[in-house]
Amino acid sequence: MKRVLVLTGGGDCPGLNAVIRAIVKRADQEKDWEVVGSIQAFNGVLWEPTQIKVLDQAAVKGIHYQGGTIIETTNKGGPFAWPIKDKKGNWTSVDRSEEMLRKLQFMGIDAVINIGGDGSQVISQKLYEMGLNVIGVPKTIDNDLSATDSTFGYQTAVQIATEALDKLVTTAASHNRVFGMEVMGRYAGWIALNAAIAGGADVCLIPEIPYDIKLVKEKLESRFYKDRGFGIMVVSEGARPAEGTMHYERSQEVGYENLKLGGIVHQVLRELKDAGMKADMRDVMLGHLQRGGVPVAYDRVLAAQFGVKAFEMVLQEEYGKMVSYQHPDIVAVPLKEAIDKPNFVTPDNRIIQTCKGLDICLGAEI
Secondary structure, eight states: OEEEEEEEOSSOOTTHHHHHHHHHHHHHTTSSEEEEEESTTTHHHHSSSOOEEEOOHHHHTTOTTOSSOTTOOOOSOOTTSEEEEOTTSOEEEEOOHHHHHHHHHHTTOOEEEEEEOHHHHHHHHHHHHTTOOEEEEEBOTTOOBTTSSOOBTHHHHHHHHHHHHHHHHHHHHHHTEEEEEEEOOTTOOHHHHHHHHHHTOSEEEOTTSOBOHHHHHHHHHTTEETTEEOEEEEEETTOOBTTSOOOEEEOOSTTOOSEEEOOHHHHHHHHHHHTTOOSEEEEEEOGGGGTSSOOOHHHHHHHHHHHHHHHHHHHTTOTTEEEEEETTEEEEEEHHHHHHSBOOOOTTOHHHHHHHHTTOBOSSOO
Protein backbone atom coordinates (compact mmCIF):
# COMPACT_ATOMS: atom_id res chain seq x y z
CA MET A 1 0.00 0.00 0.00
CA LYS A 2 1.36 3.42 -1.02
CA ARG A 3 0.78 6.48 1.16
CA VAL A 4 0.23 10.14 0.30
CA LEU A 5 0.39 12.72 3.07
CA VAL A 6 -1.95 15.74 2.84
CA LEU A 7 -1.53 18.91 4.87
CA THR A 8 -2.99 22.42 5.03
CA GLY A 9 -0.75 25.36 5.95
CA GLY A 10 -1.11 29.11 6.40
CA GLY A 11 -4.37 30.86 7.15
CA ASP A 12 -7.62 28.92 6.91
CA CYS A 13 -9.66 29.37 3.76
CA PRO A 14 -13.12 28.35 2.50
CA GLY A 15 -12.72 25.28 0.30
CA LEU A 16 -9.88 23.50 2.10
CA ASN A 17 -12.12 20.61 3.09
CA ALA A 18 -13.40 20.31 -0.47
CA VAL A 19 -9.81 19.80 -1.67
CA ILE A 20 -9.12 17.18 0.99
CA ARG A 21 -12.33 15.33 0.09
CA ALA A 22 -11.49 15.39 -3.64
CA ILE A 23 -8.01 13.94 -3.02
CA VAL A 24 -9.45 11.12 -0.92
CA LYS A 25 -12.24 10.27 -3.36
CA ARG A 26 -9.85 10.21 -6.33
CA ALA A 27 -7.25 8.16 -4.44
CA ASP A 28 -9.89 5.65 -3.35
CA GLN A 29 -10.41 4.65 -6.98
CA GLU A 30 -6.83 3.39 -7.21
CA LYS A 31 -7.26 0.82 -4.38
CA ASP A 32 -3.51 0.66 -3.61
CA TRP A 33 -3.19 4.16 -2.10
CA GLU A 34 -3.83 5.35 1.45
CA VAL A 35 -4.33 9.05 2.25
CA VAL A 36 -3.23 10.41 5.62
CA GLY A 37 -3.32 13.95 6.96
CA SER A 38 -0.78 15.78 9.10
CA ILE A 39 -2.38 17.90 11.83
CA GLN A 40 -1.49 21.61 11.62
CA ALA A 41 0.61 21.44 8.48
CA PHE A 42 4.04 19.84 9.06
CA ASN A 43 3.63 20.11 12.84
CA GLY A 44 1.86 16.77 12.95
CA VAL A 45 4.95 15.08 11.53
CA LEU A 46 7.42 16.94 13.74
CA TRP A 47 5.57 16.59 17.04
CA GLU A 48 6.42 13.73 19.39
CA PRO A 49 4.35 11.67 19.22
CA THR A 50 3.31 12.39 15.67
CA GLN A 51 -0.27 13.46 14.97
CA ILE A 52 -1.33 11.83 11.72
CA LYS A 53 -4.94 11.16 10.77
CA VAL A 54 -6.16 8.53 8.30
CA LEU A 55 -8.29 10.22 5.64
CA ASP A 56 -10.71 7.66 4.23
CA GLN A 57 -14.20 7.95 2.76
CA ALA A 58 -15.76 8.03 6.22
CA ALA A 59 -13.46 10.84 7.37
CA VAL A 60 -14.37 13.14 4.45
CA LYS A 61 -18.04 12.34 4.15
CA GLY A 62 -20.05 15.55 3.81
CA ILE A 63 -17.18 17.95 4.46
CA HIS A 64 -17.24 19.65 1.04
CA TYR A 65 -19.43 22.53 2.25
CA GLN A 66 -17.75 23.02 5.61
CA GLY A 67 -15.40 25.92 6.26
CA GLY A 68 -12.02 25.48 7.93
CA THR A 69 -10.02 22.27 7.61
CA ILE A 70 -10.51 18.94 9.37
CA ILE A 71 -6.72 18.53 9.68
CA GLU A 72 -6.26 22.05 11.12
CA THR A 73 -3.68 24.56 9.95
CA THR A 74 -0.98 26.90 11.22
CA ASN A 75 1.00 29.88 9.95
CA LYS A 76 3.71 29.66 12.59
CA GLY A 77 7.05 27.91 12.48
CA GLY A 78 7.58 25.04 10.05
CA PRO A 79 10.32 22.50 9.29
CA PHE A 80 12.89 25.19 8.42
CA ALA A 81 12.12 27.45 11.39
CA TRP A 82 10.93 25.29 14.30
CA PRO A 83 10.47 27.47 17.42
CA ILE A 84 12.44 26.43 20.53
CA LYS A 85 13.53 28.08 23.76
CA ASP A 86 17.24 28.51 24.31
CA LYS A 87 18.98 28.01 27.66
CA LYS A 88 18.20 31.59 28.68
CA GLY A 89 14.50 31.11 28.05
CA ASN A 90 14.44 33.14 24.84
CA TRP A 91 12.65 31.89 21.75
CA THR A 92 14.70 31.04 18.70
CA SER A 93 14.31 28.60 15.80
CA VAL A 94 16.08 25.55 14.39
CA ASP A 95 16.05 23.76 11.05
CA ARG A 96 14.36 20.34 11.41
CA SER A 97 13.84 19.69 7.70
CA GLU A 98 16.29 16.79 7.38
CA GLU A 99 14.89 15.17 10.50
CA MET A 100 11.38 15.52 9.07
CA LEU A 101 12.37 13.89 5.78
CA ARG A 102 13.75 10.92 7.71
CA LYS A 103 10.50 10.66 9.66
CA LEU A 104 8.45 10.75 6.46
CA GLN A 105 10.58 7.94 5.02
CA PHE A 106 10.13 5.93 8.23
CA MET A 107 6.34 6.50 8.02
CA GLY A 108 6.29 5.11 4.48
CA ILE A 109 5.16 8.35 2.85
CA ASP A 110 5.55 8.16 -0.93
CA ALA A 111 4.34 11.68 -1.74
CA VAL A 112 3.17 14.87 -0.04
CA ILE A 113 0.40 17.24 -1.17
CA ASN A 114 0.94 20.63 0.44
CA ILE A 115 -2.15 22.87 0.31
CA GLY A 116 -1.21 26.46 1.06
CA GLY A 117 -0.32 29.96 -0.12
CA ASP A 118 2.96 31.50 -1.19
CA GLY A 119 4.73 30.81 2.11
CA SER A 120 3.66 27.17 2.09
CA GLN A 121 4.79 26.72 -1.51
CA VAL A 122 8.20 28.25 -0.75
CA ILE A 123 8.54 25.45 1.82
CA SER A 124 7.35 22.95 -0.81
CA GLN A 125 10.09 24.07 -3.22
CA LYS A 126 12.80 23.85 -0.57
CA LEU A 127 11.70 20.34 0.39
CA TYR A 128 11.54 19.29 -3.26
CA GLU A 129 15.13 20.45 -3.71
CA MET A 130 16.02 18.21 -0.75
CA GLY A 131 14.48 15.22 -2.52
CA LEU A 132 10.88 15.13 -1.24
CA ASN A 133 8.16 14.06 -3.65
CA VAL A 134 5.91 17.07 -3.11
CA ILE A 135 3.05 18.69 -5.01
CA GLY A 136 1.55 22.10 -4.18
CA VAL A 137 -2.07 23.19 -4.22
CA PRO A 138 -2.58 26.99 -4.22
CA LYS A 139 -4.72 28.31 -1.39
CA THR A 140 -5.28 31.95 -0.50
CA ILE A 141 -8.21 34.31 -0.21
CA ASP A 142 -5.86 37.09 -1.39
CA ASN A 143 -5.60 35.71 -4.97
CA ASP A 144 -1.96 36.83 -5.04
CA LEU A 145 -0.34 33.83 -6.77
CA SER A 146 0.50 34.71 -10.37
CA ALA A 147 0.89 31.16 -11.70
CA THR A 148 -2.86 30.49 -11.45
CA ASP A 149 -5.82 32.48 -12.77
CA SER A 150 -7.59 32.12 -9.44
CA THR A 151 -7.28 30.47 -6.04
CA PHE A 152 -10.13 28.84 -4.16
CA GLY A 153 -11.45 30.80 -1.20
CA TYR A 154 -11.03 34.12 -2.98
CA GLN A 155 -14.54 34.25 -4.43
CA THR A 156 -16.04 33.40 -1.04
CA ALA A 157 -14.07 36.24 0.59
CA VAL A 158 -15.34 38.65 -2.07
CA GLN A 159 -18.90 37.42 -1.52
CA ILE A 160 -18.68 37.94 2.24
CA ALA A 161 -17.28 41.45 1.77
CA THR A 162 -20.00 42.29 -0.77
CA GLU A 163 -22.78 41.12 1.53
CA ALA A 164 -21.31 43.28 4.30
CA LEU A 165 -21.26 46.30 1.98
CA ASP A 166 -24.91 45.71 1.06
CA LYS A 167 -25.80 46.03 4.73
CA LEU A 168 -23.65 49.13 5.22
CA VAL A 169 -25.33 50.92 2.31
CA THR A 170 -28.73 50.81 4.00
CA THR A 171 -27.52 52.06 7.37
CA ALA A 172 -25.30 54.70 5.76
CA ALA A 173 -28.23 56.04 3.74
CA SER A 174 -30.49 56.04 6.80
CA HIS A 175 -28.04 58.11 8.89
CA ASN A 176 -26.39 60.25 6.17
CA ARG A 177 -23.02 58.76 7.08
CA VAL A 178 -19.76 57.73 5.51
CA PHE A 179 -18.77 54.13 6.18
CA GLY A 180 -15.26 52.81 5.68
CA MET A 181 -14.94 49.02 5.52
CA GLU A 182 -11.55 47.32 5.79
CA VAL A 183 -11.01 43.99 4.03
CA MET A 184 -8.14 41.50 3.92
CA GLY A 185 -5.74 40.99 1.03
CA ARG A 186 -2.32 41.80 2.53
CA TYR A 187 -0.29 43.33 -0.33
CA ALA A 188 -2.87 42.70 -3.08
CA GLY A 189 -6.06 44.67 -3.68
CA TRP A 190 -8.19 42.06 -5.46
CA ILE A 191 -10.73 41.50 -2.67
CA ALA A 192 -11.17 45.24 -2.14
CA LEU A 193 -11.62 46.06 -5.84
CA ASN A 194 -14.11 43.29 -6.55
CA ALA A 195 -16.13 44.00 -3.42
CA ALA A 196 -16.14 47.73 -4.21
CA ILE A 197 -17.54 47.11 -7.68
CA ALA A 198 -20.10 44.53 -6.55
CA GLY A 199 -21.14 46.57 -3.50
CA GLY A 200 -21.41 49.94 -5.22
CA ALA A 201 -18.64 51.71 -3.26
CA ASP A 202 -17.59 55.30 -3.97
CA VAL A 203 -13.96 54.89 -2.92
CA CYS A 204 -11.58 51.92 -2.99
CA LEU A 205 -8.07 52.12 -1.56
CA ILE A 206 -5.61 49.33 -2.34
CA PRO A 207 -1.91 48.62 -1.57
CA GLU A 208 -0.78 48.99 -5.19
CA ILE A 209 -2.06 52.59 -5.50
CA PRO A 210 -0.97 54.88 -2.63
CA TYR A 211 -3.77 57.32 -1.86
CA ASP A 212 -4.05 61.10 -1.59
CA ILE A 213 -6.48 61.90 1.23
CA LYS A 214 -7.53 65.12 -0.53
CA LEU A 215 -8.89 63.15 -3.48
CA VAL A 216 -10.69 60.76 -1.15
CA LYS A 217 -12.28 63.65 0.76
CA GLU A 218 -13.30 65.36 -2.46
CA LYS A 219 -15.03 62.24 -3.74
CA LEU A 220 -16.91 61.53 -0.52
CA GLU A 221 -18.02 65.14 -0.14
CA SER A 222 -19.47 65.02 -3.67
CA ARG A 223 -21.92 62.39 -2.37
CA PHE A 224 -23.57 64.95 -0.04
CA TYR A 225 -25.88 67.88 -0.79
CA LYS A 226 -26.79 70.22 2.08
CA ASP A 227 -25.58 67.60 4.58
CA ARG A 228 -27.80 64.91 3.06
CA GLY A 229 -26.34 61.80 1.42
CA PHE A 230 -23.96 58.97 2.21
CA GLY A 231 -20.62 57.51 1.15
CA ILE A 232 -19.15 54.00 1.06
CA MET A 233 -15.41 53.34 1.09
CA VAL A 234 -13.58 49.99 0.85
CA VAL A 235 -10.04 49.93 2.23
CA SER A 236 -7.65 47.03 1.74
CA GLU A 237 -5.63 46.23 4.87
CA GLY A 238 -2.38 46.94 3.01
CA ALA A 239 -3.41 50.37 1.71
CA ARG A 240 -1.09 53.27 2.46
CA PRO A 241 -0.96 57.04 1.94
CA ALA A 242 1.19 58.46 -0.84
CA GLU A 243 3.51 59.92 1.77
CA GLY A 244 3.52 57.18 4.37
CA THR A 245 3.70 53.46 5.06
CA MET A 246 1.32 50.57 5.64
CA HIS A 247 -0.38 50.31 9.01
CA TYR A 248 1.02 47.26 10.77
CA GLU A 249 2.57 45.87 13.91
CA ARG A 250 5.12 43.13 14.46
CA SER A 251 3.65 40.05 16.06
CA GLN A 252 4.86 38.85 19.44
CA GLU A 253 3.48 35.37 18.75
CA VAL A 254 6.12 32.65 18.72
CA GLY A 255 6.86 31.46 15.20
CA TYR A 256 4.68 34.05 13.43
CA GLU A 257 6.90 35.98 11.02
CA ASN A 258 4.36 37.93 8.92
CA LEU A 259 3.57 41.55 9.65
CA LYS A 260 0.16 41.94 11.29
CA LEU A 261 -1.75 44.25 8.99
CA GLY A 262 -4.99 45.90 9.99
CA GLY A 263 -6.36 49.18 11.27
CA ILE A 264 -5.66 51.35 8.22
CA VAL A 265 -9.37 52.22 7.94
CA HIS A 266 -9.18 53.96 11.34
CA GLN A 267 -6.22 55.99 10.08
CA VAL A 268 -8.03 56.97 6.88
CA LEU A 269 -11.04 58.28 8.80
CA ARG A 270 -8.75 60.25 11.10
CA GLU A 271 -7.01 61.74 8.08
CA LEU A 272 -10.38 62.70 6.59
CA LYS A 273 -11.43 64.39 9.81
CA ASP A 274 -8.12 66.23 10.06
CA ALA A 275 -8.57 67.36 6.45
CA GLY A 276 -11.91 68.93 7.36
CA MET A 277 -14.45 66.24 6.48
CA LYS A 278 -17.69 67.22 8.26
CA ALA A 279 -19.82 64.14 7.65
CA ASP A 280 -20.48 61.62 10.40
CA MET A 281 -18.13 58.68 9.80
CA ARG A 282 -17.94 55.09 11.01
CA ASP A 283 -15.57 52.21 10.29
CA VAL A 284 -15.93 48.44 10.09
CA MET A 285 -13.18 45.79 10.00
CA LEU A 286 -14.34 42.46 8.57
CA GLY A 287 -11.16 40.67 9.63
CA HIS A 288 -11.33 36.91 9.86
CA LEU A 289 -15.02 36.80 8.96
CA GLN A 290 -13.73 36.64 5.38
CA ARG A 291 -11.90 33.37 6.08
CA GLY A 292 -14.69 31.45 7.75
CA GLY A 293 -17.99 29.90 6.84
CA VAL A 294 -19.38 27.98 3.90
CA PRO A 295 -17.50 28.27 0.57
CA VAL A 296 -19.54 29.50 -2.40
CA ALA A 297 -20.23 27.03 -5.22
CA TYR A 298 -17.43 28.44 -7.41
CA ASP A 299 -14.82 27.76 -4.74
CA ARG A 300 -16.16 24.26 -4.07
CA VAL A 301 -15.88 23.38 -7.75
CA LEU A 302 -12.39 24.87 -8.12
CA ALA A 303 -11.24 23.15 -4.92
CA ALA A 304 -12.59 19.82 -6.16
CA GLN A 305 -10.78 20.26 -9.48
CA PHE A 306 -7.55 21.08 -7.67
CA GLY A 307 -7.86 18.05 -5.39
CA VAL A 308 -8.48 15.59 -8.22
CA LYS A 309 -5.65 17.07 -10.29
CA ALA A 310 -3.23 16.99 -7.32
CA PHE A 311 -3.65 13.26 -6.81
CA GLU A 312 -3.43 12.57 -10.54
CA MET A 313 -0.11 14.46 -10.49
CA VAL A 314 1.01 12.04 -7.75
CA LEU A 315 0.11 9.11 -10.01
CA GLN A 316 2.06 10.69 -12.87
CA GLU A 317 4.96 11.59 -10.52
CA GLU A 318 4.83 15.27 -11.48
CA TYR A 319 6.65 16.33 -8.34
CA GLY A 320 8.05 19.80 -7.75
CA LYS A 321 4.94 21.27 -9.38
CA MET A 322 1.79 23.06 -8.28
CA VAL A 323 -1.78 22.68 -9.48
CA SER A 324 -2.89 25.72 -11.48
CA TYR A 325 -6.10 27.01 -13.04
CA GLN A 326 -5.35 28.43 -16.47
CA HIS A 327 -8.73 28.95 -18.05
CA PRO A 328 -10.29 26.66 -19.08
CA ASP A 329 -7.80 24.02 -17.96
CA ILE A 330 -6.44 22.68 -14.68
CA VAL A 331 -2.72 22.17 -15.27
CA ALA A 332 0.60 21.64 -13.47
CA VAL A 333 3.21 24.40 -13.24
CA PRO A 334 6.70 24.30 -11.67
CA LEU A 335 6.72 25.43 -8.04
CA LYS A 336 9.56 27.82 -8.91
CA GLU A 337 7.26 29.55 -11.39
CA ALA A 338 4.42 29.62 -8.86
CA ILE A 339 6.43 31.47 -6.21
CA ASP A 340 8.52 33.58 -8.57
CA LYS A 341 6.26 36.63 -8.85
CA PRO A 342 3.19 37.67 -6.82
CA ASN A 343 -0.08 38.57 -8.50
CA PHE A 344 -0.55 42.27 -7.78
CA VAL A 345 -2.99 44.74 -9.32
CA THR A 346 -1.46 46.84 -12.09
CA PRO A 347 -2.77 50.25 -13.25
CA ASP A 348 -3.58 48.87 -16.70
CA ASN A 349 -5.62 45.96 -15.35
CA ARG A 350 -9.14 45.67 -16.71
CA ILE A 351 -10.66 45.86 -13.25
CA ILE A 352 -9.02 49.26 -12.72
CA GLN A 353 -10.59 50.43 -15.95
CA THR A 354 -13.96 49.19 -14.71
CA CYS A 355 -13.54 51.17 -11.48
CA LYS A 356 -12.74 54.30 -13.49
CA GLY A 357 -15.78 53.70 -15.68
CA LEU A 358 -17.94 53.47 -12.56
CA ASP A 359 -16.37 56.67 -11.15
CA ILE A 360 -14.94 54.82 -8.15
CA CYS A 361 -12.19 56.94 -6.59
CA LEU A 362 -8.94 54.98 -6.17
CA GLY A 363 -7.27 57.74 -4.18
CA ALA A 364 -4.97 58.78 -7.01
CA GLU A 365 -5.04 60.07 -10.58
CA ILE A 366 -4.68 56.92 -12.70
